[in-house]
Amino acid sequence: MLDTDLSRWLDAEADDLDRGLRDAEEVLPQLAAAGLFGLGVDEHLGGAGGDIRAAVQAIAAVAGHSLTAAFVLWGQRTFIEYLLHTDNAALRERLLGELLSGRLAGATGLSNAMKYLSGIEELGVRAAPSAAGWRLDGRLPWVTNLRRSGFVVAAAVELPGSAPFIAAIPDDLAGLTRSEDLQLLGLQSSNTAALQIDALQLERDWLLAGDARQYLPRVRPGFLGLQCGMTIGLTRRSLQEVESQLAAGRSVLEADWRDLRARLERCVAELEQGLCAGRFLGEPASLFRLRIALAELAGQAVQLELQASGGKAYLQQHGAGFARRLRESAFVPIVTPSLVQLRGELQRQAAGAGA
Ligand SMILES: Cc1cc2nc3c(=O)[nH]c(=O)nc-3n(C[C@H](O)[C@H](O)[C@H](O)COP(=O)(O)OP(=O)(O)OC[C@H]3O[C@@H](n4cnc5c(N)ncnc54)[C@H](O)[C@@H]3O)c2cc1C
Numbered sequence: 001m002l003d004t005d006l007s008r009w010l011d012a013e014a015d016d017l018d019r020g021l022r023d024a025e026e027v028l029p030q031l032a033a034a035g036l037f038g039l040g041v042d043e044h045l046g047g048a049g050g051d052i053r054a055a056v057q058a059i060a061a062v063a064g065h066s067l068t069a070a071f072v073l074w075g076q077r078t079f080i081e082y083l084l085h086t087d088n089a090a091l092r093e094r095l096l097g098e099l100l101s102g103r104l105a106g107a108t109g110l111s112n113a114m115k116y117l118s119g120i121e122e123l124g125v126r127a128a129p130s131a132a133g134w135r136l137d138g139r140l141p142w143v144t145n146l147r148r149s150g151f152v153v154a155a156a157v158e159l160p161g162s163a164p165f166i167a168a169i170p171d172d173l174a175g176l177t178r179s180e181d182l183q184l185l186g187l188q189s190s191n192t193a194a195l196q197i198d199a200l201q202l203e204r205d206w207l208l209a210g211d212a213r214q215y216l217p218r219v220r221p222g223f224l225g226l227q228c229g230m231t232i233g234l235t236r237r238s239l240q241e242v243e244s245q246l247a248a249g250r251s252v253l254e255a256d257w258r259d260l261r262a263r264l265e266r267c268v269a270e271l272e273q274g275l276c277a278g279r280f281l282g283e284p285a286s287l288f289r290l291r292i293a294l295a296e297l298a299g300q301a302v303q304l305e306l307q308a309s310g311g312k313a314y315l316q317q318h319g320a321g322f323a324r325r326l327r328e329s330a331f332v333p334i335v336t337p338s339l340v341q342l343r344g345e346l347q348r349q350a351a352g353a354g355a
Pocket of ligand 1: 075107108109110111112141142143144145184187192331334335336337338340
């Protein structure tokens with residue numbers, strides 16, 4: 001159950017957050033005030049306890065009101081997940097409190113790394129050894145939660161002759177340039193921009209993981225599971241909107257609504273079970289299939305909401321919530337790992353198994 005103040009704020013601001021009419025700076029403090037960043041983080045580390053399912057549920061609950069805010073929550077909580085899995089305890093101690101309180105924004109620039117892991121693209125940042133650590137050069141074309149008042153970003157870095165590594169890069173280092181916000185179809189107040197990295201000197205104590213190829217598969221269930229929370233929340237909300245119309249002459253849609261609702265809740269149960277049992281570490285393909293199934297459900301639910309609302313959904317005066325969800329749903333298939341990438345990965349695995 002979401003904090004009432006936060007629910008009210010999200011409902012009032014969701015459209016403006018999506019269209020960029022609300023200052024993106026405000027999102028993180030609102031989420032922090034509701035205590036959402038510590039869910040699934042051990043109490044001895046300053047968190048609220050519980051396991052990652054609590055964080056997935058929180059992202060889903062926020063996404064039911066605003067996908068922009070849910071995506072900011074995803075970025076922050078996923079960065080926290082990186083810290084929970086790092087062997088660099090000093091870095092964890094240095095950053096965790098600031099991230100849990102929302103004073104510092106955590107941004108995850110690891111799309112590129114996830115694609116790299118699947119052999120889809122080269123890493124966009126390269127390192128050369130220097131006296132205290134490394135010199136970094138490169139570019140991250142898409143990163144969310146790059147809060148202007150302070151952020152730290154996780155990036156995968158190619159180190160010629162060695163394993164690629166994962167670094168946390170603080171925003172105040174010379175050589176790091178944040179672009180203006182990218183102009184988006186929706187999710188505009190999400191502090192999404194590009195990062196240019198030129199001759200940036202990074203000290204060794206910012207290392208999140210010495211070998212990206214070992215670390216990324218370990219954090220991938222959390223990365224993807226938390227991401228599924230966004231799709232779950234959006235789908236649930238559309239189905240709630242359908243339900244509210246069923247009595248108003250839309251009963252012909254009831255069978256479809258029941259079917260989508262049942263399939264959604266089956267996916268949620270399977271996701272939570274798999275996350276809790278650690279099953280996706282050894283069986284990533286089953287998590288990929290779940291992410292694909294959830295994305296398809298989101299698209300179908302939004303379309304069913306359109307049928308349930310009818311022409312009203314097309315009127316600006318009445319249909320703002322639907323129009324926003326339609327734009328929000330366009331994000332679901334393309335966020336990394338996109339459905340195209342996941343389908344390609346499953347195809348490669350099937351071909352490998354058959355060989
Ligand atoms: C709102 C939003 C927020 C995002 N936030 C993050 C984040 O926090 N962290 C993160 O790591 N990733 C983030 N991404 C990136 C996302 O996860 C995907 O990597 C991105 O959508 C590109 O995926 P793709 O499948 O198009 O990639 P590809 O298959 O690599 O690209 C498909 C085509 O699109 C082109 N293309 C892709 N991106 C751009 C671009 N920026 N400009 C011009 N052409 C382009 C490619 O050149 C290619 O021709 C975000 C994306 C969006 C839309």
